[in-house]
Amino acid sequence: xxxxxxxxxxxxxxxxxxxxxxxxxxxxxxxxxxxxxxxxxxxxxxxxxxxxxxxxxxxxxxxxxxxxxxxxxxxxxxxxxxxxxxxxxxxxxxxxxxxxxxxxxxxxxxxxxxxxxxxxxxxxxxxxxxxxx
Ligand SMILES: [Zn+2]
Numbered sequence: 456x457x458x459x460x461x462x463x464x465x466x467x468x469x470x471x472x473x474x475x476x477x478x479x480x481x482x483x484x485x486x487x488x489x490x491x492x493x494x495x496x497x498x499x500x501x502x503x504x505x506x507x508x509x510x511x512x513x514x515x516x517x518x519x520x521x522x523x524x525x526x527x528x529x530x531x532x533x534x535x536x537x538x539x540x541x542x543x544x545x546x547x548x549x550x551x552x553x554x555x556x557x558x559x560x561x562x563x564x565x566x567x568x569x570x571x572x573x574x575x576x577x578x579x580x581x582x583x584x585x586x587x588x
Pocket of ligand 1: 485486487488489490499500501502503504
């Protein structure tokens with residue numbers, strides 16, 4: 456079974472992937488302006504400050520948009536069809552691209568409340584995904 460393309464952590468993202476490995480969902484918080492952001496970056500996307508800290512997020516959110524994929528974009532996704540690719544708006548504000556899992560793809564709706572779950576894809580990589588709350 457082929458693996459899908461996996462993240463390669465680097466300086467700005469390593470804390471996020473390390474936390475996911477520990478089944479903790481963290482996002483960046485700007486101590487200058489108070490906003491949260493996702494994806495991880497070296498500076499705040501709201502005020503450009505580099506005074507960022509990692510915070511444990513609630514892991515709650517709602518489906519902002521989604522599509523149900525019936526064709527694998529890579530052999531590593533072939534055993535996952537059909538799967539839901541979604542934009543989830545986190546309770547803290549930022550939106551993130553993810554998968555909605557543990558439900559029938561046709562049951563997903565915009566506005567559905569979801570919660571984070573952790574998919575241990577390999578020994579090194581865990582992907583945060585979401586399921587109906
Ligand atoms: Zn800021």
